[in-house]
Structure formats: C-alpha cells, structure tokens
Amino acid sequence: xxxxxxxxxxxxxxxxxxxxxxxxxxxxxxxxxxxxxxxxxxxxxxxxxxxxxxxxxxxxxxxxxxxxxxxxxxxxxxxxxxxxxxxxxxxxxxxxxxxxxxxxxxxxxxxxxxxxxxxxxxxxxxxxxxxxxxxxxxxxxxxxxxxxxxxxxxxxxxxxxxxxxxxxxxxxxxxxxxxxxxxxxxxxxxxxxxxxxxxxxxxxxxxxxxxxxxxxxxxxxxxxxxxxxxxxxxxxxxxxxxxxxxxxxxxxxxxxxxxxxxxxxxxxxxxxxxxxxxxxxxxxxxxxxxxxxxxxxxxxxxxxxxxxxxxxxxxxxxxxxxxxxxxxxxxxxxxxxxxxxxxxxxxxxxxxxxxxxxx
Ligand SMILES: *Cc1c(COP(=O)(O)O)cnc(C)c1O
Numbered sequence: 001x002x003x004x005x006x007x008x009x010x011x012x013x014x015x016x017x018x019x020x021x022x023x024x025x026x027x028x029x030x031x032x033x034x035x036x037x038x039x040x041x042x043x044x045x046x047x048x049x050x051x052x053x054x055x056x057x058x059x060x061x062x063x064x065x066x067x068x069x070x071x072x073x074x075x076x077x078x079x080x081x082x083x084x085x086x087x088x089x090x091x092x093x094x095x096x097x098x099x100x101x102x103x104x105x106x107x108x109x110x111x112x113x114x115x116x117x118x119x120x121x122x123x124x125x126x127x128x129x130x131x132x133x134x135x136x137x138x139x140x141x142x143x144x145x146x147x148x149x150x151x152x153x154x155x156x157x158x159x160x161x162x163x164x165x166x167x168x169x170x171x172x173x174x175x176x177x178x179x180x181x182x183x184x185x186x187x188x189x190x191x192x193x194x195x196x197x198x199x200x201x202x203x204x205x206x207x208x209x210x211x212x213x214x215x216x217x218x219x220x221x222x223x224x225x226x227x228x229x230x231x232x233x234x235x236x237x238x239x240x241x242x243x244x245x246x247x248x249x250x251x252x253x254x255x256x257x258x259x260x261x262x263x264x265x266x267x268x269x270x271x272x273x274x275x276x277x278x279x280x281x282x283x284x285x286x287x288x289x290x291x292x293x294x295x296x297x298x299x300x301x302x303x304x305x306x307x308x309x310x311x312x313x314x315x316x317x318x319x320x321x322x323x324x325x326x327x328x329x330x331x332x333x334x335x336x337x338x339x340x341x342x343x344x345x346x347x348x349x350x351x352x353x354x355x356x357x358x359x
C-alpha cells in the first residue's frame with residue numbers, strides 16, 4: 001500500500017502546499033536558476049581543494065561554531081566598515097533568511113514582500129508557521145518609496161523582504177525605497193542583495209544604510225556572482241544584536257568545517273572568482289538588446305538574468321527551447337519567461353533557438 005501525505009499527521013498549515021521545484025534537467029544549456037555558468041578557474045579550485053583537505057584532518061572534532069575566520073573574510077570582502085561581529089553566515093542565503101524568520105517571525109507573526117518576488121520568501125515564511133503577505137508593484141514591476149512605505153505601514157509586518165535587484169524581474173531598487181520602508185515599519189527589514197555584484201559598480205548598496213538602523217539586515221550569497229552555488233554559502237551584515245538573535249535559532253555547528261574552509265579559500269580569490277561578472281553583464285545586455293529587437297518586452301535588469309514578456313504561449317516556448325537543449329524558467333508570470341545570462345556560447349545557443357522558434 002502506498003502512503004500519501006494525507007495519511008501522515010502533517011501540520012495542517014502544510015497540507016496542499018508545493019515544495020520549491022525548479023526543474024533540474026541534464027540539458028546542455030541550463031540557464032534556469034541564475035547560476036554563474038563559468039567554471040571555477042583551475043588554480044582557485046586547487047587552492048580550495050588544499051584548504052578542504054587540511055580541514056578534513058580535523059573533522060573528528062566539531063567545527064568553530066562561530067566560523068571566526070570566515071566572518072573576518074566576509075567583513076573584509078563587504079567593506080563599508082563592516083566588522084566581523086556584524087556578519088552571519090549559513091548554508092546558502094536561504095538558510096540565513098530562515099534564521100531571521102525563526103528569530104523574528106513564527107506563529108502569529110507576518111512577513112511581507114512585493115510580488116512578484118523570490119518565491120522562497122513565502123515558502124520559508126510558511127515553514128516557520130508565520131503568515132506571508134504580498135504587496136503590489138507599479139508599472140513594469142517598479143516600486144516607489146511612497147507606495148512601498150504606505151503598503152508596509154498598512155500591513156505592519158514583523159519582517160519585510162526587499163529583493164534588490166528583484167528576482168524574477170531584475171528590477172533595480174534605490175536606497176530611498178529601503179529608507180522609506182524602514183521608517184514605515186517596526187519590524188526587521190531584509191534587503192536581499194543576492195545579485196548585487198551584477199549591478200553597476202557605482203550603484204549604492206543597502207550596506208551604506210546600516211549605521212543607525214538596527215532593524216536593517218543586508219543578505220548576500222556566494223551562489224550567484226561567486227560561482228559557488230553547489231557549496232551552499234550565504235551571509236548577511238547587520239547590527240551585532242541581530243547576530244545575537246540568530247544564535248538563538250541556529251543549529252549548533254551549522255556550518256561544517258569543510259564549508260568554512262572552502263568558503264574562506266574562495267574569498268581569498270574574490271577577484272578571480274568575480275572576474276567573470278563583467279563578461280556575464282555583457283551577455284545579459286546582449287540578451288536584452290536581442291530580445292527587444294525580436295519584439296519581446298524587456299525589463300531593466302541589474303542582475304545576471306533577463307525577464308521578458310510578450311510570449312504568446314509560455315508553456316510552448318519553454319518546451320520548444322527545452323527540446324533544443326536549452327533550459328530557461330517559467331516563473332509563473334503570464335506571458336513572461338526568465339533566462340540567465342550564460343557564457344557567450346550558451347547565450348548564443350539560447351538566442352539562436354528562440355529566434356528559430358519565433359514568437
Ligand atoms: C538565488 C537567490 C538567493 C540565493 O540562495 P542561496 O541559498 O544562497 O543559494 C537568495 N535570494 C534570491 C533573491 C535569489 O535569487
């Protein structure tokens with residue numbers, strides 16, 4: 001007899017829910033989950049392997065619970081005067097976000113985001129038994145400081161997610177929106193800067209707003225620009241008191257010695273690891289220009305992906321690309337698809353396939 005979820009004493013609030021499920025298919029050109037598709041250079045991979053090998057000699061012992069060296073590495077990398085005691089890290093920024101929700105949301109509390117945005121915000125919120133509330137964006141997925149502040153003031157959430165730039169739309173977010181939302185709320189305001197490295201170099205970061213704002217949290221990840229998605233390393237910067245709150249909910253020794261060693265080693269090679277960012281940005285802009293020429297609606301993007309509209313039948317276009325060996329993402333916005341900027345060859349494969357399919 002097969003057992004189904006209905007037969008189990010599952011939490012009522014999880015009944016009927018769907019797990020996160022971006023398709024993982026072994027296609028030659030995978031541009032669906034915004035990874036950095038450039039492989040890690042050999043000399044960096046060798047140094048990371050050496051560091052992991054060294055850490056392996058001590059895996060009979062629990063790792064440094066406070067991941068001291070890694071926090072110093074992140075503080076250094078972030079700059080802006082960020083100190084190691086302001087830094088937190090976990091197994092992907094998804095776990096970082098989960099820690100925040102565990103500490104500041106939970107049953108009877110609410111978290112808030114402006115739709116369409118990163119689908120994990122709602123899933124993570126439900127996972128801690130809190131309620132997720134969606135706000136709205138303006139034309140072309142924009143968000144004005146006035147509208148954002150008004151919506152947050154009305155919803156009074158315990159946690160606000162601001163995705164900057166926004167996934168899946170790529171929409172840039174100016175710091176004045178963040179300031180307005182912070183003023184309008186009494187909860188934790190998380191600015192998710194997962195794609196920060198793909199924004200223009202001189203664009204301000206939410207990190208600049210941290211001084212004097214103890215409820216502000218800026219999260220980052222090594223999964224995207226850093227080409228480290230498989231290692232699962234995310235981090236954040238905030239007031240040291242916020243970090244103390246996260247210590248209450250993390251599992252003991254949540255960052256393995258091997259993860260700490262690998263991430264610290266990768267950070268030592270930040271310049272090389274990030275060396276591909278300019279090339280990816282170039283391919284992103286090429287995608288935007290080409291899609292526009294093909295007659296699609298293209299949105300401004302500060303990330304490593306492009307959302308495009310004007311797709312007659314998203315399911316059919318997605319499948320036709322799939323059949324040509326190209327995997328992109330249907331993010332559930334009617335008439336729209338999202339594609340990650342890959343290497344020059346991968347990007348060409350996508351653009352050629354799409355042009356061949358036609359609108
Ligand atoms: C990819 C992504 C993350 C990163 O997740 P990891 O757990 O660090 O791999 C976080 N936020 C957004 C908006 C993303 O798109």
